[in-house]
Amino acid sequence: MIVRLLLFAVARDIVGCNSLEIELPGVPNIGAVRAELVRSHPRLAPLEKYLMFSVNARYAGDDQLVRADDEIACLPPASGG
Amino acid sequence: MVELTLEPIRPADVLTRVHSTSAGAEVLFVGTAREFTGGRRTALLHYECYEKMAIVRLQELEAEARQRWNLIGCEIVHRFGTLQPGEASVAIAVSSPHRQEAFQAAQWLIDTLKEVVPIWKQEQWSDGSSQWVHPGMPPT
Incomplete structure (x- = not known):
């Protein structure tokens, strides 16, 4: 699934763009989005625990499931x- | 009412919007772009927001404040874009029958806004460098 x-x-400054498309297997949750974001952009790693998601x-929270739309x-x- | 605006905030106008003959107190808080922080001079302050979410969160703050205190008027206006030192970045005005509620609500609104509303400030220092302000986060 692509989110x-x-x-x-x-x-945004570290990644270098306003938005990203991330491909994740199965029915991902926010924790999976977070992990993939940091894996693909390691410069975010020191900040990971401070980043919130909506x-x-x-x-x-990390347990919340996400859908493609x-x-x-x-x-x-x-x-x- | 809540508002995000690119235009300069006129605090006196925000205060006027909470005026009511039912009120015995009106409190206005104005946050302003500070020129000196830790000895460094700010040339400009840039504010960015996730507009869709920031509006929803501001509306929720107003609703919660109205539940917690007996408010007549409640106005929150936050600026975004680029500000000169001294310009208002936020204005919060509340009115209530008695002063204690207006003071408490205004303080709670600005304190909670800073924590939960997705708005970010970037210092553009006079030496040409810039820095996002992310409380609690190590500098990048």
């Missing part, structure tokens, strides 16, 4: 305000 992942802030604009995003710690 599209939106990237923001430092994650599915369809809601924060999502979900909007998934990788969110570094927020610094608004």
